[in-house]
């Protein structure tokens with residue numbers, strides 16, 4: 022999968038790159054077969070790829086990890102997957118605040134369409150160019166708004182949603198910002214987004230409608246001192262073993 026000058030321009034301009042029909046059919050088919058009998062919300066934790074070989078092989082597909090490495094500038098490892106076949110309905114946020122400050126731009130996430138996505142199923146939405154906004158919420162901004170007890174909770178990202186969502190909704194409204202949907206999103210298409218792009222899993226028009234996708238988050242391995250040295254080298258790329 023080639024990183025073209027158009028891709029680089031889209032990354033700079035929008036903070037998003039869309040590549041059409043790139044995912045290998047055999048990796049998608051193997052994962053879908055394994056995933057089929059799991060409930061719509063998917064595995065209820067972010068690292069099922071540790072046990073699930075088919076997910077790990079898709080998430081660390083070498084052409085993708087090499088593409089991301091060239092784009093971001095450093096070897097990228099997989100450390101978080103969202104495996105629901107319905108929208109996460111996670112409202113507006115930019116992922117950067119979830120990471121320690123030093124990670125900065127050394128991060129990217131990928132939305133993979135495993136089938137043609139129905140626009141009524143709650144597509145991925147983003148604000149192109151929002152990675153250039155100057156009012157981003159970092160982890161320390163968010164921690165300042167949490168109580169001491171909340172900061173110490175492993176659920177702090179969830180607890181912070183109450184103000185992260187409002188903050189971004191207000192910013193979008195004030196700026197009259199354009200919102201774009203990842204539609205069409207057809208089987209094998211991917212969307213790569215920047216850690217400071219404001220985005221969400223939109224609310225489905227038809228509640229519970231299937232949205233057959235998988236979301237994978239990656240960091241530059243050497244920037245994640247917080248992960249220790251728990252990276253495992255797979256045949257395609259590295260993955261984090263918690």
Ligand SMILES: O=C(O)CCC(=O)C(=O)O
Nearest residue numbers: 108109111145221222236
């Ligand atoms: O459900 C979606 O499409 C959005 C997922 C999301 O916000 C994320 O992975 O950070």
